[in-house]
Amino acid sequence: MAEKQKILISGDAEGRFNLLFSKVTTINKKNGPFDFLLCVGNFFGVNNSELLPYKNGTKKIPVPTFIIGPNRDSDIESYPEEDGCEICQNLTYLGKRGLYNAESGLKLAYLSGLEKDDKSNQSSTTTITENDVISVRNSCLKGQPCFRGIDILMTSQWPLDITKFDGSNRVPDNISNGSKLIAWLAAQTKPRYHVCALEGIHYERPPYRNQSSNDDNIEIATRFVALARVGNKEKHKWLYALNLTPVDRTRLTELAIKTTDETSSPYPASTLASHPSATTTTTNKKDDVQFFYDMETQDDKKKRYNNQTGNDNKKRKVDFDQGKCWFCLSSPKVSKHLVISVGNESYLALAKGGLVDDHFLILPISHHQSFSIVPESILNEMELYKKSIKRYFSGTNRVPVFFERNFKSSHCQLQAVPVPKNSIPIIKEMFQEMAQENNIELNDLPRHSQLQQIAPPGTTYFYVELPDGDKLYCRIKKDFPLQFGREVLASDPILNLNERIDWKDCQISEQEETKLAQNIKIKFKPYDIET
Incomplete structure (x- = not known):
């Protein structure tokens, strides 16, 4: 305190x-x-x-x-x-x-x-x-x-x-x-x-x-x-x-x-x-x-427009244009200079405006909405990346916290943020405390359960895997603080980086991002997955 x-x-x-x-x-x-x-x-x-x-x-x-x-x-x-x-x-x-x-x-x-x-x-x-x-x-x-x-x-x-x-x-x-x-x-x-x-x-x-x-x-x-x-x-x-x-x-x-x-x-x-x-x-x-940020996805805006105009597109199937996705690796919009490693079906990149320099994202190469619905082959490779990240951080006496917010996002992004190893006993407490403060119902998942069993397709949720093996899950029904995961990890008892809660406040130039990614790519190479 x-x-x-x-x-x-x-x-x-x-x-x-x-x-x-x-x-x-x-x-x-x-x-x-x-x-x-x-x-x-x-x-x-x-x-x-x-x-x-x-x-x-x-x-x-x-x-x-x-x-x-x-x-x-x-x-x-x-x-x-x-x-x-x-x-x-x-x-x-x-x-x-x-x-x-x-x-x-x-x-x-x-x-x-x-x-x-x-x-x-x-x-x-x-x-x-x-x-x-x-x-x-x-x-x-x-x-x-x-x-x-x-x-x-x-x-x-x-x-x-x-x-x-x-x-x-x-x-x-x-x-x-x-x-x-x-x-x-x-x-x-x-x-x-x-x-x-x-x-x-x-x-x-x-x-x-x-x-x-x-x-x-x-x-x-x-x-x-x-x-x-x-x-x-x-x-x-x-x-x-x-x-x-x-x-x-x-x-x-x-x-x-x-x-x-x-x-x-x-x-x-x-x-x-x-x-x-x-x-x-x-x-x-x-x-x-929503005064500060336009937090609606394009799908949200289309739905709102249809509701206002009376258009009914329920019967119309819309194919997703991967060329317009910021995270599909084949898209011209993806920030390729931030990519650290590319596997067969998933890849590893630095988060733009990361909490720390080596704040990672694990993402499927092709378009999938969330971690809960990726095919088994992609899931297995993403699990390999998680193990590699754990080994990478262990050399600096840190452990990763993995979390995903499947809400107002269009592409699966499993975030990996390193925290000091000595903070392990308080991480769960901080998630629960800040969830309570924000009126969020954050539940424990059985250790051997899979997210795929809990969140069927179309479910919006927040999910976190803690270094001690515990898993926490929140079904998002209405509004949800978009920076919740970052806010918890940035808190004083964990990273003490309150000024970096919002990624928009942490952006650097593309030239600086490229240099940072090149340095981390070299450090991560000994821990990279085999493809």
Whole structure:
């Protein structure tokens, strides 16, 4: 389990840097060390001379401090021109919008500025548009097929309707109009903490449970915290501390625990739409789930088209065109530069965007949909490749995990990913734990059973063979996280490669792929099957 992160959050500094950093120094000595200080609202003010000693090094900021962009045109010139710029030691300007991924796994999304209204004359630097919130949402969801949420969302402006369902006596009066766009962003990114400022008051809303486009999903809760100005005369709270284990390294059962004061989400169902301007009447839940990737196969699209137009092709037999398959070896589309070995009826190739350099695929040469229906002669040769791969990995104290996802794929691909030998005792536990978190029913298969006995033709499934001989199987009935196998193996206890869950984030140039394949082909040759 990852260590907790100790974080301080400050409201509008407005140029009162001595008071801010003095208070942080005291708290850090007494209760620290803290990992971050996050500043929301207006960091700069009319007079920013108190920052000069920190810039010239005569004073030191005690904790790594992150600030976001301006909310007023008058403050623009106080900020660096480049995002991600260090203003002075321990003071970093993140930028107007984006996602910061800490080494600890902490995910911090941020967006400064105010939602522009028709009467506003503010520049684009200090206003929020639909493109801004979409960009932040996309950054959070990229490479996250099983997106849970983020740890912290920093915004300057409050979201619209945030006080809704708060039945306590803490509901503030006379706050400015909140932002619809920020409400949409919060609903999309599901932060565990949403922090902001600008209103000059301290307000902590009871936690609310995020909505889901899938009724079966367990969503995390969000705590909204607004902070007052640094050193305000009313003595409203302007500094907030929290202890947080990164969301992706926290068990889902812990995230699902409810509190006695928890409420429903204050945001309307329309905030689940894939675009901020969409409404619930035009929202397609499938579009929301599949925002990042076109995960439909060509067959899926044909079926959907036939359903929409009333065409009935059930009686028409369509011959598969192997020339259009990415994995049939005779196809002009196959990536032949990744091929490591070719047998009589199957071949071995490197996976494009592999988890590790020698992440293999075992595939039939001719077209077959899945491992469960390949003819016996092909199955036998694929088994020989599995044995060769085991011998190849054993020389580096690693063992392979074999898995197949026969869902939204057109050609049998048995993946072979090497993991450290000492991880064998925890691999099954991680598969089961992450299956539970994703509401996946993953069952044990008898050791001597064959996949062909369990999955008749036409069955969609996920299948994995573990190094200790155990086999796990899931019958896919509806949706399934496409990167599930990679996500489990990339987890901290096994490969600790969370940044490589999505193969699209791991692609290299064809020239680099060719060089890598040539090197591995040489290493694999002593273990190759005899044909």
